[in-house]
Amino acid sequence: MGQYVYTYPIWPLRRLLVIALVLLLMGGCTRPAPTATAIPPGASARASATASPVGTASPPAAAAPAGPTIVAAAPAVSPSPTPRPVEPTAISTSARSGPGVILLSIDGAGADVIASYSAAGVMPNLARLAQMGAVARHAVSIYPTLTAAAQSSIATGSLPRRTGIVSNRFHLAKDSFYWYQDGFSMALADAEPVWKTAQRAGLRTAAVFFVGGQPDLPKQLADYTVGYGKRDIYSNQIKVAFTEAAAWENAPRSYSPARQGYVPLVSRGATIATLLLLATDTSDNGRADYDVFYLCEKPAITPACAALKSDGAFASFVVNSRIVSGADFKITNADLSRFTLFQSGVYYNTAAPAELVRGVNQKFGFFPPSPDYYALEHDWITAEDYLQMARRQSDYQMNVAIWVWQTYAPQLMFAYQPAIDEAQHQFLLVSPDQPGYTAAKAQTFEAYRRTAARIVDDNLGRLLAALDLNQTTLIVVSDHGMAPIKAEVNVNTLLQQAGLLKLYAGKTDVDVPNTEAIAFASGAAAHVYVNVKGREAAGIVAEKDAAAVVEKIAALLRGATDPKTRQPLFGRVVERAGLAELGLDSPASGDLYVEAAAGYTLTDGRGVAELVTPTAYYGQHGYDPNRPELRAIFVAAGRGIKPGAIEPVRLIDVAPTIARLLGFAPAASVDGRAIEPALK
Known part of the structure; x- marks a missing residue:
């Protein structure tokens, strides 16, 4: 989803373990239509925001050129593959005054599916929230049931006739006839996000990875806005050719002669930068078993390098320390004669004000790549890899959301979780008329979908642990369901x-x-x-x-x-x-x-x-919102909420309900109305 390609050199960023950060926090949507058209900056790759856009890859690169012969030097400590978390500087902290509301949108969570998962113990935290609060039989989305359009209506309480976001991609008459606009990055037409209405009422607000809350939409900014990550470079499956290595500074001991290869980062056919990869053999078994590989900017082992292992675990690498962009890498074939390396998309954060993006980068590192459906469909990665990417991104998004809530004390915050949508797009194999269907495969894919639901529920549990529901209202919705x-x-x-x-x-x-x-x-x-x-x-x-x-x-x-x-x-x-x-x-x-x-x-x-x-x-998705599979969810608990089951609601009713809970009048452009049966 990135708009710019950077051609300056890669700069190192020193990194250490993130265990302390994780312990601290634990304490506390569509696919692209294939086209050869010029794609507008920021165009989304999916019907969901991960869209993002999100996870599309360029074709595999040709084998990297062989490099100069260099020799391994003295041993060194293996570096951490993740960015060093340091406390942000110049962060303005505030105490929350008065009640608060958090809206969490779970992309792609269909009402019937979520009800079954909650009953089966797959989503115990959502089930607990439902027991404490108000639960609608289902929520009715909008036409079309697409993420950019539906999330915009959730945020504003307005139908697409007012938001102007009529799809994830659509044409405007002012543009060339072949050109389309990306609904995820478009400014609203005649509607206003409820966080802007709340601002005018004197409340502090935040939008964290939510559609419509992006730094490049200045008229729609919350007080604290973290945009969905921007993609700088597409993902790739890279063939690496190795030659004898020489003269690496601080190189670890290798029981077989160290080997070196080159890893090009390619964007739109141009090599943006070239990294070095050092292959080492840590097993003293008399065989050439290269098992640890160091990805570095230059022939020197430093904390900025990423250590990749032949077992296929992901490792992260900061590509550009100035904007804190990075990618995750994974060895997909460790045989040096056929060596391949998966490189995720290169992403970076955007946020406003400036101190916020500095804080997010310093504390959490670069925005994690979206689960890469292109790589999955082209057998670059496995389904387990795809879900691991979903876990990393969803955890990151919740980490940032909790931190923003606790650090800046907004009275209204919108947050987002995409993993269910991402898994259902790829794994909703439920009918014999779908290609490749077998009963065994369908069962395996159901397990994948449940894994994604657990990812989201785990993060919901961490959010609940960080809240005082005597003072805070937590509203959980989805934008749409999913159909096979x-x-x-x-x-x-x-x-x-x-x-x-x-x-x-x-x-x-x-x-x-x-x-x-x-x-x-x-x-x-x-x-x-x-x-x-x-x-x-x-x-x-x-x-x-x-x-x-x-x-x-x-x-x-x-x-x-x-x-x-x-x-x-x-x-x-x-x-x-x-x-x-x-x-x-x-x-x-x-x-x-x-x-x-x-x-x-x-x-x-x-x-x-x-x-x-x-x-x-x-x-x-994108079908009639009244189809049972496309129905969304609405659950609310905490301050001001009357527990119990209620009749179906509309997603456009959520924003005026938030206004009622926080005591301000909704914008004149709102089409919905407050959900009275859910309110005390």
Whole structure:
């Protein structure tokens, strides 16, 4: 999700063990539609914020060039692979005055799934919170059930018609016709986050990794804002060629001749920096068993190096100490003749004010990489690795949230946990009509999903341990559930086959002067835009002819079927006149809004020959929020909450409920209302 690529040298950052930090704290969403279009800065990779964006990788790099011959020197102590946690400097601490509210959003947590996990003991902390507080039968999300749109509505209490966030990715008429905007990084249109309303009421606020709370959206800043991490470099599977090593400073003893290789960090085809990798053999067994590898900036073992082991454990490395960006590395083949190294995306933190980003970096290090679905689907990493990445990121996010709550004492804080969404996208294998289904595989994947639920519940437990519920209200919601999928529908292929979308010969670039329509998809939802003259900068469809083009597209969509099964591919096709009923009557919405039929998801890839293609993953959202699988959760406990079961609520009701709990009037743009049955 990073916007910039840095080409200056890598600078070392000294690092020590983080055990003291962990003990201290323990005491106390969609996949990309494949496209060759230029991607806007900050564009998300998924329907969820991890999106982020988040975890996409570039193609494997070629083998690294062999380097100069160097020789191992004297032994040294193995360095820690993680950044040194030091107490932040110049941190303003405050005592909390009056009551507080924390909202925790659990991405992708469907009501039925969470109820079953709570009953089965998988999520005991959430079950305990529910016993103490108010629990809705379920929460109704918004159209579409996508993270950027739904989280924006949670934060504001407003429908997409007011937030302007009508999807995870969508087109604006001011942009080139082939261009889309990223809903995760867009400013709100005519709505206001409840933390801004609270600020005007004199309350101190915080938004920690929450959609809409980013330092590059200055009009939406909470008093203390930690943005979702920015990606500087995509992930990679790197082939490393080794040569005889010589002249390493402070090198450890190796029972076989030490070997050296080069590790390039590649972004968009360009090598940004090159690291060194020293292979050592620590086993005095008469065989060449290289088992410990040192990743360093230069031929010297220092605390800034990362020690990687042949058993495949992850190790962290600070790539740039000025912005504190870093990546996690893992050996995926330790045979020096076929050696491969997985490099996660390189991420860094953003936060405001400046002292906050300094504090987060000093205390917790760089933002951990998102679980990498591209790497998983290309067999660079295992499912266990994927879940380990989810654990590291979720733990980090909760560590930071608890620290912000305790250090800055906000009276209102929004926080976020993504692991359930990340696991359900990859592992929601529940039906024999899904590709690769076997009963045994389905059982294994269910265990993976439960692991993700435990990750989130463990972090909820740590948050509960840090709170006084006599003075604080904890509200736990989700933005949507998840539904199983079996195939992808390439919406732009349908438009291209009908002659409505034109591409330059042999390319995937849009021939805008000859294109009448284009689709932008996120998850199971898509907006289709007509290239109307006078609205679009290079429009070609006369306004008087636009309705006929829309009707033609609607007929195509409604008549589209799976070539193999003859099943309809689209479950909902809505023209602009019908968008008000869905809360989607925004200038950012398409001339048509499309939703995939059950079992299918949508992509906006261009130049794809087949209308329907296999999917490499198993769960998606973006469908009708009233579908049982897509229903969200609402649980609240603590100050001002009346315990007991309540009828379904709407996610747009959460923000005005927060306003009621903290004693200020909601913004005029709020579409929801306070959840009275949950309040004392």
